Amino acid sequence: MKGIEVKNISRSFKDTRALHQINLTFEEGKIYGLLGRNGAGKSTLLNIISNRKYPDEGYVTVDGVPSVENDDALRKIFLINEKNLYPESMKVKDAFKISKDFYPSFDEAYALKLSEMFELNIKKKIKSLSTGYQSIFRNILALSVNVPYVFFDEPVLGLDAYHRDLFYKILIEKYSEEPFTAVISTHLIEEVANVIEEVIIIKKGEILKNESRDNLLANSYTVSGTISQVDSYLSSLPKYTEVLGADVIGGLKSAYILGKSDKHLPEGLEKSPMDLQKLFIHLTSI
Amino acid sequence: MKGIEVKNISRSFKDTRALHQINLTFEEGKIYGLLGRNGAGKSTLLNIISNRKYPDEGYVTVDGVPSVENDDALRKIFLINEKNLYPESMKVKDAFKISKDFYPSFDEAYALKLSEMFELNIKKKIKSLSTGYQSIFRNILALSVNVPYVFFDEPVLGLDAYHRDLFYKILIEKYSEEPFTAVISTHLIEEVANVIEEVIIIKKGEILKNESRDNLLANSYTVSGTISQVDSYLSSLPKYTEVLGADVIGGLKSAYILGKSDKHLPEGLEKSPMDLQKLFIHLTSI
Structure with missing residues (x-):
């Protein structure tokens, strides 16, 4: 059974209920929009799916196999968010190099090509990049990693309109050539409306809508x-x-x-x- | 003569030409969009207009009077950007209180009303606010200050769609009740297209377009x-x-x-x- 299943996940922080009995399926080869207000629980959910945070209850399966402490399962998932997992004093080009060690399918040549398209200076240290270029750096990693499940948490934060447009175009191009599962969590909803097929709306830690964009709008x-x-x-x-x-x-x-x-x-x-x-x-x- | 005039402003940083011979007029009671790619020079221009940076050449007049070292002129201008001018350990409600000392026309009751509408916790310290709420805090200051010229640099960074919508609505409502000059620098162009009357596009430190939105689109x-x-x-x-x-x-x-x-x-x-x-x-x- 291919896909990611989120089974009855709940999580609280102190006196705040972040997620409550979340059940979701991310199918193979589809593009999802994960939408919610600030504080709705989107980032917590993504962190749990990628094993960076633990749920109080419930579990996640990847291609049918529970993902907790399962490196093979977790290696099929890539999450980019504001938390940078690379050493901050590392240069961009070195981050591309070591990505191959963690993800053998990482396409370094493609990452370099995208860096040129976005005019990302690969000789710069990651920590010296502006907010917009931090996002671009992370997006390039996510687009080059070639794993089946890629999660983008706020991929266009700080990007100007031209760079956002370029990001959406490259994402669609890459997806058309070889479909993968992309989950995009963003506040710029109207801009991704034509990119996503499925819409998941989270409100105060619960699933409010989970259906195709076309259905929802119809x-x-x-x-x-x-x-x-x-x-x-x-x-x-x-x-x-x-x-x-x-x-x-x-x-x-x-x-x-x-x-x-x-x-x-x-x-x-x-x-x-x-x-x-x-x-x-x-x-x-x- | 009312309005702000930017006269032949140039500014370089090291070997980078940030602004080159910029001439602009901001008329009384109009809403402007200041648009440009990341690095085009928008923030440098706003910092020069509000006297936080100095130009290599040129000058700015406010209501006909040169603004350099002119407190009366500068008090007619309010700029919000990512640089927070309040002590970071200060609480939101105390920041509202001291704003009255600098700007006698600051409307504290209105700031508190807006805080409720945006669900901003005024007992929090400024530094403990999330990216989105930092923006909301600054927007509330700018909307409550009641000076003739208000500059918003990236006012909706990190805001979710509901809060962005609320911000645009309140801005228009306030402007309709008593027009002032608002200059909005943003990457979310399509969202402000219906808010702004005049469009200024900066490209690589130079003015590319400076005309009404309707003209430009026609x-x-x-x-x-x-x-x-x-x-x-x-x-x-x-x-x-x-x-x-x-x-x-x-x-x-x-x-x-x-x-x-x-x-x-x-x-x-x-x-x-x-x-x-x-x-x-x-x-x-x-």
Whole structure:
């Protein structure tokens, strides 16, 4: 059985419940977005999956095998996050060299090619890199390591728009050539909406949504019109329809609705698709 | 004469030319986007305007008066950036209190109200705040200070989507009630596109664009179609039209063009508006 399974994971820190009974599957060869507010538990989950933190309860399997104290299983996983695992006084090019020792499939030539594309100076010490270039350095490691499961925690923090665009393009290109499982945890949701296939939303340590992006977006929409028109439309909706919120500008109102929309809206109302970031904001606002 | 004028500012660091002959005007009561790649010179410019760094050449005037060693002029300016000017062991609530000493117009009650909205714990020490909450703390200072010229350097770094949305909403609300000059330097261009009126793009220490957002977007467009159709359209364009770049997916091509579009495109081609972030990426890629 291929894939990573997260089985009933819970974890608390002092009096804070970070994760509560999390069950998830990361299938082979898919790109996931792991979305959540600051403090929702995303980083704790990624640290547990990669064995850098331990759960209070539950366990993780990699290709069917429990991962705890299992080097073969853990070597199939690569996590990049703000915690840098390389000695800080090491130079970038030396970090590439030693990566081959830990990960025999690490492609040093590819790492050097990406460094050129991002104009990363490989002679610099890791600790002397700016926030943006720290992210670029870690992304290059993750893109060159060639393991089946790669987890990106905030890969574009500090990157300018051109470098973010380049990162997404290279990720998609690499994935198209040889699919792997990529899990991207990010606050820049609208930018990854076209990159990810599956969406996992964590809220206060629990899974709120776990479905394909297309499904999630197909089951939500925006309705706009005059305040009275929109209000009368909202009151006509079946009881099980959830209204996530609304914005009012002047005399106009836009309401964000979870559920399938009618084929025919009342005259004067306009329907538009929901974007993933708007949906996220409304789902996680309370 | 109201407004800030940047007069022929140049500045080098060692062998790097950070800024070269910059001339700019920030008018009263407008919202500006200051956009540029990492290392383009944005932060140096903001530090010079707020007198935290000195130019090699040129000067800055505030409401017509040179700002160097002029406390009255400098008190009209507030800059927030990653450099925190408060003692790090100070608590948030005490930072609000002493802000009134420097800026008599600082609205402490409003700062406390915003802290509640962002769930910022005012009893915490500044240094113990996460990256996201450091940004929130600085934004609250900037929104409460009530001076005519407020400069935001990366105000949403580390903020989740909900908090970014809240920040933009509060900024617009405050601006609508009493307009002030806000200059926002950010890498999240598409998100501020609807907030800013004026766009300044800096590239390698020089001003590349300085015009209204509407003008900039009205003079650019995207054309999509089959590769051969798009190529033949591009070759038919007048010589002074600039083609910024293109994306190819399968047999289809989208080209990004600077210039006014024809009213009637050849059959089979589709025109769509350019978004500001795409435009930025293509203008600053080389």
